[in-house]
Amino acid sequence: MSERRVTMADVARRAGVSPTTASFALSGRTDMRISAASRDRVLEAARELGYRPNVTARSLRTKSTQTIGFVSDLITTTPFAGEVIRGALEAARERDHLLFITEAGGDRAAESALVHALLDRQVDAVIYATMFTRYVTPPKELYGRRVVLLNCLAPGFDAPCVVPDxxxxxxxxxxxxxxxxxxxxxxxxxxxxxxxxxxxxxxxxxxxxxxxxxxxxxxxxxxxxxxxxxxxxxxxxxxxxxxxxxxxxxxxxxxxxxxxxxxxxxxxxxxxxxxxxxxxxxxxxxxxxxxxxxxxxxxxxxxHYRLGRLAVELILRSGPLEAVVHRVPMPLQERASIGAPAAG
Amino acid sequence: MSERRVTMADVARRAGVSPTTASFALSGRTDMRISAASRDRVLEAARELGYRPNVTARSLRTKSTQTIGFVSDLITTTPFAGEVIRGALEAARERDHLLFITEAGGDRAAESALVHALLDRQVDAVIYATMFTRYVTPPKELYGRRVVLLNCLAPGFDAPCVVPDxxxxxxxxxxxxxxxxxxxxxxxxxxxxxxxxxxxxxxxxxxxxxxxxxxxxxxxxxxxxxxxxxxxxxxxxxxxxxxxxxxxxxxxxxxxxxxxxxxxxxxxxxxxxxxxxxxxxxxxxxxxxxxxxxxxxxxxxxxHYRLGRLAVELILRSGPLEAVVHRVPMPLQERASIGAPAAG
DNA sequence: TCCGTTTGTTAAATCGGATTAGCAAGGTTG
DNA sequence: CAACCTTGCTAATCCGATTTAACAAACGGA
CATH class of the missing domain: 3.40.50.2300 (Response regulator)
Structure with a gap:
């Protein structure tokens, strides 16, 4: 998208150091010794140039894209949807991750294609969601991957599930x-x-x-x-x-x-x-x-909101995922439709 | 995410050609001469190995990530939301693009941060959406970028708008x-x-x-x-x-x-x-x-559905975007609440 | 003074593809 | 038969970072 972005090389040049030093200074790694003076100069140069790292390039090396794929059958149909996604989005945002949202519309072939599209873009993990709580068989492409099942259960599929209680x-x-x-x-x-x-x-x-x-x-x-x-x-x-x-x-x-x-x-x-x-x-x-x-x-x-949020929280928790079923409480909304029994 | 992916180098090795040849064969470019025999061998090898290109790596070179950012104020609140996203998602899917969905909740700072997060991931374009039709001032990071305004108008901001009529x-x-x-x-x-x-x-x-x-x-x-x-x-x-x-x-x-x-x-x-x-x-x-x-x-x-769909269609249309306001018809849903005037 | 550290820095390799430039073999042409 | 094209393929470079390995310079101890 338009004008050339400022790269780390630009920052290094302006700070008068090598790209290596710039990289270490910017990532704030302590295991590599950078003098306070160099570090400050790099940081200053980055600020002046408005440098922003190219996440795509970085992830080529680091294997982590700070990105999660979200695959669901139907996004639109009322009850589910909005709030689930909002919960997931907020939890992701707090952790500096972005979500690829996709919808397969219940079509297995489309589902596989979308999962491929996600994996091709190196997502770190995938949330597999359904709009109504039910048993599912996730597409084979997801086996062995970092997955959390949202609002569905898949016996035999080694992944945590998040469902309403x-x-x-x-x-x-x-x-x-x-x-x-x-x-x-x-x-x-x-x-x-x-x-x-x-x-x-x-x-x-x-x-x-x-x-x-x-x-x-x-x-x-x-x-x-x-x-x-x-x-x-x-x-x-x-x-x-x-x-x-x-x-x-x-x-x-x-x-x-x-x-x-x-x-x-x-x-x-x-x-x-x-x-x-x-x-x-x-x-x-x-x-x-x-x-x-x-x-x-x-x-x-x-x-809904908590389901979406919990799915992201689990998936971004460090360490391997445990195939546990997480049941989220359904709070009672007390309003005005219950009264004492009618006489008679 | 787990097990090493098959790379183009693997495919080239198996087909007994150079990575260059494999690249040309796989991308089906006709301006570079590849014999039918080599091409078939590469394609066959790719099939056998289940090769999938790493979109992240590719886009480092090509600058195109086949990805669109979607920034909105509120995803959840009823009327808007689901259908808009579904329309956008379907149009994107038909064109082999994926959508990063984000929600800023009406917070300008969060909005800028999200736009940065999107640009850092090299999105090809950004859809800036609001849940209720209104005038907006898009964040400055979006100026000069490929943008379509969805359900909002921004006089002075050079981008197409899509709104209901x-x-x-x-x-x-x-x-x-x-x-x-x-x-x-x-x-x-x-x-x-x-x-x-x-x-x-x-x-x-x-x-x-x-x-x-x-x-x-x-x-x-x-x-x-x-x-x-x-x-x-x-x-x-x-x-x-x-x-x-x-x-x-x-x-x-x-x-x-x-x-x-x-x-x-x-x-x-x-x-x-x-x-x-x-x-x-x-x-x-x-x-x-x-x-x-x-x-x-x-x-x-x-x-809603058509608004979302049109926004994506416009943004993926080749060539520069024209700052035109697209008004989408609001069809009359004839049901049972209109009758002849009561007598008297 | 000489040798071994510690400190600060950088050259070079890597990630997985796309692309440019060039090269060898075979075919034409004058 | 030399000069010139094609054709088919590949070595090398690039994209923008991270990371490894190595190297000077300053320092400390014997």
């Missing part, structure tokens, strides 16, 4: 309901997501439900029912409408996502039921809408 | 209302955003309003009122509630953002007014909630 979140949802006095009339909307596309449920669904039922059962409470459906707004609307139409009168709804909650709010509103007066709602994710719905939604926040 | 969007909002028969009882909620923080209004607000009023006036219609307020959900809720409480009975609301629309929906719902039966609503942005609100919101979409 969905199990504990399920427990916390139950605790929040119990604390308000709910012990019956509790329904889960969305369930494990044992829908045709994912017949065994998804990780988030399975763990949230497990934690939820575990704590409920331990307190002598239980779920009146679990409605398995997809996790979007129309699903929540449809299922809650159907539930009410069938004559049920839930006291509390555990919606598996905020989008489901929004659909539930719509159905409840149309049926003339108020939240939390008639029905309490507790949710998961803490998407933007959660705080903006009326009443504001009490939900367990997906710790 | 807010003016035409305002016109289209008016046209949508007129087409449904609305000519009076039309209120704008959010206005130019001449709030204390931005007393002169913001670009999006000013242009949307200008286009809106221009087309309305040209058809003999007009706005009954413009309510200036911030552009979030609580603002829309508060202002529409107040409007109704003051005894007004609007037939159509032009909400300056989908968030404002959501607040308007809440206020209208509480007042027992239906959309679009009693009140039509037309909005701007097309955030996620727009399609999920009931009734689904008719809105003018911010062309």
């Amino acid at each position: 969905e199990l504990e979140a399920g427990r916390d949802a139950a605790r929040a309901l119990l604390a308000a006095g709910h012990t019956r009339g509790i329904w889960a909307i969305g369930g494990h997501q044992t829908v045709p596309a994912t017949p065994e449920g998804i990780i988030a669904g399975n763990e949230r439900m497990r934690g939820l039922e575990e704590v409920l059962r331990a307190s002598g409470a239980r779920l009146d029912g679990v409605i398995e459906c997809d996790w979007n707004t129309p699903d929540g609307y449809r299922e809650v409408t159907a539930l009410l139409a069938a004559g049920h009168r839930p006291r509390a709804l555990v919606c598996l996502t905020d989008r489901v909650s929004m659909g539930a709010y719509q159905a409840l509103g149309e049926a003339g039921l108020s939240v939390p007066g008639d029905v309490s709602v507790v949710s998961f994710d803490d998407q933007d809408i959660a705080s903006v719905l009326r009443p504001a939604l009490t939900t367990l926040k997906l710790p | 807010e003016l035409e969007a305002g016109r289209d909002a008016a046209r949508a209302l007129l087409a449904a028969g609305h000519t009076r009882g039309i209120w704008a909620i959010g206005g130019h955003q001449t709030v204390p923080a931005t007393p002169e209004g913001i670009i999006a607000g000013n242009e949307r309003m200008r286009g809106l009023e221009e087309v309305l006036r040209a058809s003999g219609a007009r706005l009954d009122g413009v309510i200036e307020c911030d552009w979030n959900t609580p603002d829309g809720y508060r202002e529409v509630t107040a409007l109704l409480a003051a005894g007004h009975r609007p037939r159509a609301l032009v909400c300056l953002t989908d968030r404002v629309s959501m607040g308007a929906y809440q206020a209208l719902g509480e007042a027992g007014l239906s959309v679009p039966g009693d009140v039509s609503v037309v909005s701007f942005d097309d955030q996620d909630i727009a399609s999920v609100l009931r009734p689904a919101l008719t809105t003018l979409k911010l062309p």
Whole structure:
């Protein structure tokens, strides 16, 4: 990009020393003896010329580019994305690293191509991320490399994973309901997501439900029912409408996502039921809408920012990486959708 | 990162030629004469060894890193972000480029530091982006560099800009209302955003309003009122509630953002007014909630994906960049919130 | 005074490619 | 047959740093 940059040779020339001396002075290495006078002259010359080292050239020799590759399936789709990247970016910036962000769109071939593009540029490490917590098989190019898995698990792949603590979140949802006095009339909307596309449920669904039922059962409470459906707004609307139409009168709804909650709010509103007066709602994710719905939604926040940040922190920690699963807590965002159970 | 990579020297050795010949064969240059036999042997050797060029090393000589820097103020905050980056990423991928994504968080010093970090890594060009359309002064390090401004304008800075066509969007909002028969009882909620923080209004607000009023006036219609307020959900809720409480009975609301629309929906719902039966609503942005609100919101979409894509396309177009403002259309997403004016 | 250190500095090699300049072998032309 | 082209290939240099090895000069001790 335009005008010739000032090189170390320029600095050395101006300071009247050899490039070697300039290099040592600039890198501040103490194992090589440089007189204070020379050092100062080099530093001064560098300052005057506005010298900046060419990281590309340096890394050719040092093998370290101060650069991390970030490969994900989908950057865009709402819940994940922004915050994860922001967390990763900030952690990287604090450590003087830059991130190559890439998106493969779920295409294996594209994924391999992108990983190659990253490795060709000598990235120091790669973060392999998915937008929804799931099991993955990283592309073979990543085997033996410095990798951290973000929001996904890969049994047999030797790398640390960073995932939300969905199990504990399920427990916390139950605790929040119990604390308000709910012990019956509790329904889960969305369930494990044992829908045709994912017949065994998804990780988030399975763990949230497990934690939820575990704590409920331990307190002598239980779920009146679990409605398995997809996790979007129309699903929540449809299922809650159907539930009410069938004559049920839930006291509390555990919606598996905020989008489901929004659909539930719509159905409840149309049926003339108020939240939390008639029905309490507790949710998961803490998407933007959660705080903006009326009443504001009490939900367990997906710790996107911290996930992204932790992935970078781990990968830049010195020493070999340990294949440990790091579970990041999902904090309860207490807002206004949980109240005491309705009488009757 | 681990195991020694195969270098061009390895390929040359295996093919029994000099590194020079290998280089020419691999880069497929026709101006240097290489016999078909040698070329095939080199290519074969490269294939067998799984050779991949070291882009870092190459760019030391060629000055081109096939890399673009992306600097923005805020990546995360909703409307912008994801889609812009996705558009940029896809366009870059199609052209075998990678993107360094960075976020300065509105901090000038951090911004300069990040631009330096990018230039130190020899990026071929830089996209300077903001999350909301506004005037900017790019950091001085970017002067004279290959830059495209994304979603912002910088008079006096010699670079192309890519921005949404807010003016035409305002016109289209008016046209949508007129087409449904609305000519009076039309209120704008959010206005130019001449709030204390931005007393002169913001670009999006000013242009949307200008286009809106221009087309309305040209058809003999007009706005009954413009309510200036911030552009979030609580603002829309508060202002529409107040409007109704003051005894007004609007037939159509032009909400300056989908968030404002959501607040308007809440206020209208509480007042027992239906959309679009009693009140039509037309909005701007097309955030996620727009399609999920009931009734689904008719809105003018911010062309995030295309903005990101166009910025990369421009920057990778060969030849010098022209300081032109590229206005990307904001398509009308016709959904269910506009109806015929209520009788009376 | 001579020899071994210590100190300060630099020439040269290296990293992995791209590029320039030149060289040998074979083919043409006059 | 000498002079001149092509053709095909390679030695050497460069890009901008880091790093190794070596070398003067000053110093200290015997």
